[in-house]
Amino acid sequence: MGQSCCSSGRGPDTLGHDEIKLERSDGGAEDTDALVTEDVVATQSGFPELEEVQQLSLCSLSCRMVGVVASGGGSLGSSSGQEEKPSEGSSASSSGIGWEGIQRSMRFGWTAARLLMTHQVTLGRLRALSADAQDTKAAQLNRWCARQALDLILDLKGYYIKAAQTLTGAGQLPPEMEDAFSVLLDQCPRQPFPVVKDIIESELGCSLGEVFKDFDQQAIAAASIGQVHFAVLTDGTKVAVKIQYPEVEKYFKMDLTTVSFAMRIAGMGEKVKEVFGTMQRQFAQEFDYTEEAAIMREVASNVLPHFGSRVAIPLPIDVMHPSCARLPVRSLCTRKVLTMERLEGTPIREHTAQLMEVFAQMHGTTAQELKKQMNVKDVSKIDMTNKAVKAAMNMGEISERKGQMLVVAMKARNLAARLLSGCMGCMPRTPAAERTAKQVASPLNGARLARLLFDVHGHEIFHDGLFNSDPHAGNVLALPDGRLGLIDYGAVMRLTEEQRTSIAKLFVAIADEDDDAVPPAFWACGFRSRNQDPRLALLLAHVFFNRGPFPYDMNRLAPKVGMPMNVDLVTLDGYIRGGKLDDIEEFPGHLVMLQRCAMVLSGIGMELGAGRLSSAAMLKPQAQKWLQRQVAGAGATV
DSSP states (O other): OOOOOOTTSSOTTSSOHHHHSOOOSSSOTTOOSOOOOSSSOSSTTSOTTHHHHHHHHHHHHHHHHHHHHHHTTOOSOOTTSOOOOOOTTSHHHHTTOOHHHHHHHHHHHHHHHHHHHHHHHHHHHTTTSOHHHHHHHHHHHHHHHHHHHHHHHHHHOTHHHHHHHHHTTTTOSOHHHHHHHGGGGTBOOOOOHHHHHHHHHHHHTSOGGGTEEEEOSSOSEEOSSEEEEEEEETTSOEEEEEEEOTTHHHHHHHHHHHHHHHHHHTTOHHHHHHHHHHHHHHHHHHTOHHHHHHHHHHHHHHHHHHHTTTEEOOOBOSTTSGGGGGSSSSOSOOSSEEEEEOOOOEETHHHHHHHHHHHHHHTTSOHHHHHHHHTOSSGGGSOTTSHHHHHHHHOOBOOHHHHHHHHHHHHHHHHHHHHHHHHGGGSOOOHHHHHHHOOOOOOOOHHHHHHHHHHHHHIIIIIISEEESOOOGGGEEEOTTSOEEEOOOSSEEEOOHHHHHHHHHHHHHHHTTOTTTHHHHHHHTTOEETTOOHHHHHHHHHHHHTSSSOHHHHHHHHHHHTOOTTOOHHHHHHHHTSSSSOOEEEOOHHHHHHHHHHHHHHHHHHHTTOBSOOHHHHHHHHHHHHHHHHHHHHHHHO
């Protein structure tokens, strides 16, 4: 989380903790009754069975939790009502987890399992309804569960917010959860200004007024680790100041240690050892803002000489920045405070809704229907007679020329909106008229922007060996001068030259559909399965680094891996993780971060109307440049 939208974005008082949180039926933190919302009403007209289902779920879970607690070396509480802590010799204690970490994990596991069981049992009871009624009720149920999950995540904070952020926009969640969790990208609960002021003054060793001429007391954005405020230095430089939350590092480490311990208990310790090691190193970097400041400056020096006319990266206000020469402190970047140049822009996410609407209209449908169909998890249930859906599912990459057609369509719509607004100038302004006259955001060529984002990150991956592993849409700004602003370098990954070469060969093989070359290239990257079955390597490489479970790709690969045609996602998961082909033994941490980066970039491209992009194909040009450079370098040394 870096800077967010400028003054044209959300208001300063949006989405504080109290506004995000759902109201519980009794206001308590451990309520186990059904929560009532406007979508799921526990009455005869809504879900009369919902409360009963939850009570049945709780009875079943109670038995399981007794076993979990017993195996953890403790209990939920003693007979006297006092908390019993695990003995010093227990496995949990020796793992460094601590009783507080166990409690947090137990609370998360208990609530998540209760929601899952409630969801599954209630869906089963909806089968007697008509298909349309089932879809309507299922969507209502999903919204209810999503809001319950969001409430839990906001209460626990720490690692749980980060995990939810990682899944949001990755296509791994139901659309209702995507909508609910989207606030976590830059609108998490904020700390009050007095707390922020104390942290800044303690870190800088001077009063706020000695450094800042103006400081906005309302945070412009808030994420899992810290929040951002806009400010103006005494010399007039506009800046964004990121402040780390108190104790957030403690909870992150606690939660990660607990999850790692649970994986070891489940017998998966060796499989996830490197992944968790990578995550621990990533978090250590994210909690030291001086590291992020140095990386931000390094990335800017790597990228801007090649892409400076098309992208902007803010520089930290550190000892190397000219503004610090006029301040009473050497640097405005410390372990818990990061001050950077302010980029005036809006997150490109604010442009994507209009792009989808225009795309849908061009194909004779609505954005709502298109989004609904694109979010269907079972491929067999997608309405392929819908022209827009068919175009979106099978269009692959959209050319810049076609992208320009969308831009022209949006400009025409803006012109119509302006003309209509002028015609209605002498008429009373009704709400309907306001909506009709409203113009969409300034048109963006989605295909061109997607290509730019992939080119920039491909350059980072292959030529620099230092890339942003979390370039989500909230961290990409549309600037007034037409450039893209790239912010937030708290989650980066470094690659060795050997790793870059292996990854480049893998991406070229995937993009060229060279199926014989993909498995050995994937193994060279460090992927391992129990029997080294090439079918699993081939399938997994395409799902992770091509276009996800894209129908064309899955049907092309189906005969080669022994998978049915038009496979649904549940069946596909059985082939990937369910052991039908082989069992995954090792998935290196750098591949996890690379897959996250590729997945997010592909998702941004889809949101921008650039089509269903192949990450491997989009990164292939930079991969080939790197391989050619390696060959030339090897030839020069001979």
